[in-house]
Amino acid sequence: MTAVLEVEGLRVDIAMAAGALHAVRGVDLALAPGETLGLVGETGCGKSLSALALMDLLPRRVRRSARRMVLDGEDLAAASPRRMEDLRGDRMAMIFQEPMTSLNPAYTIGNQLAEALMRHRAVGAAAARDRAVELLEKVGITAAGERLRQYPHQLSGGLRQRVMIAMALMCGPRLLICDEPTTALDVTIQAQILLLLKALQREFGMAMIFITHDLGVVARIADRIAVMYAGEVVELASAAELFAAPGHPYTRGLLRCLPVPGRDRGEPLGVIPGMVPNLAQEIAGCAFANRCDRAADACRAAPPPWAPGAHRARCILAPRAVA
């Protein structure tokens, strides 16, 4: 099975007055068709920037570069901005964290949905409208034909996120990137949206990157999980293995921060001491060494190895054969 997406050595640099800030420092990702990769990490670890870099949606002062970045046989690293516009919304689509502000307040839902299809396909307004109705029904919106005439402000947050999902699927993309799509929604709606995304993924057979800082959410949706820290992937494993046997001290720290019902009653939740290193400077050894309770001199001297395998952790202490 050929991969939908292959990324090697993705870097994102933010131009600052004092020099470049290396927000993403060499990320490798690979996705098979129909696979969901969970991208987990705390705020500022570079997970959203990595996604925006794939879509070429970075702000002007932010630069992306990669040794290899291939979507469905198309080299994204060499694609011109115009070519990227052709791919965006067609072969790769993205939904965002803020459904309340992600739709244009001045146009109807129908207009914004149809536009996504008519940009990439030579179809008329009637065909685009039919497709919009079909997708609104697929994302569980009733009376879809009437919704088309409504404006975003007439819809709740959950409905707007469903509209965003329908919009992303208009052209049947090969890759769907979800950047914290449920964070702004309340818990019951969150569960509905997750189930919906899972079902749609099966139906469309698309690969999905699901970005979140919520380990509970990622456990329910992801096949594999990549844990990011300070601009790099520090652990990559199947969801089951990651939760059963976390290989990186940072992953273990994150899991200790989760409340577990029926256990640890009365005990404080875990915290990871210390601060994320300054990404404007080069980091010689392991980026997590200053916060790791098991760090040795070797950790600060050289970057830890990143051996091939099904379960990988960027740590010299990780057992070689976790997989």
Add this chain to the structure above:
Amino acid sequence: MLLFAARRLMLAVLVALTVSVICFFLLHLSGDLAQALAGSSSSASDVEAVRKAYGLDRPIIVQYLGWASRVLTGDLGQSYFFKEPVAKLIAERLPVTMVLGVCALVFAVALALPLGVVAALRPNSWIDRTALTISVLGQALPSFWFALMLIIVFGLTLRWLPISGSGTWQHLVLPSIALGYYATPAIMRLTRAGMIEVLASDYIRTARAKGLRAPSVLFKHALRNAVIPVVALAAVQFGFMLGGSIVIETVFALHGIGYLAWESIARADFPIVQAIVLILASVYVVLTFLADILNAFLDPRLRVG
């Protein structure tokens, strides 16, 4: 939408009524009109005769109600100086002022909107700074001085355009620029600020994520939202321009209602002054009403009662 329009319309009528009251009372309280009409050297008995002849001896409330009820039937009174109906005098001159105002607004918007958009696309670039300089100059230069400079450069030195009077479209060019330039800075700055804010919004990112081409993102998705406050401002600016046309019409000797107001104030011809103030205020109110309707058309969130 209908309810929205009805509410706005009621508000507009109320504002017009208030303005008519204020302008009537201010004019009557600003000095002794009978004295001004009779001339400063006339005797006390002459002044009293004038006072009686024009009905100025009645209580001011009665005078207002009499004037207001006549205005409602379309009778704006008689000019003291021209001895002609005020309505006729104004009807002759209003088109000049309106055409001047519209030309000035078109000039202002045509200059300010593109400048604002370009400045927003590249904030702090040389284009942005040039646009800022143009706008600061527009705000800082007194309009009569700017008008005189235009006359000297384009009328006297280059001899491209006529310097005064009316009749052909060439006569309107310099006054329109002089009048419109004054409104340019505010429209440009508001367009720039609106575009910068909108371009950073989530729905612009969504539009780009759909793969839309830059012109579609810029004009369909960004500009439509950025111009919503500009519409209201432009309506207000148009009202200011009609008021400001008093200076410009005087400088260019254009026989519009601004020029008429200027002459009538000097002649204490207060029925004309009163009528012009009322008409300018009404135009202002109508413009604000139209701007509200246009805004509701642009922004569906406003279409609620």
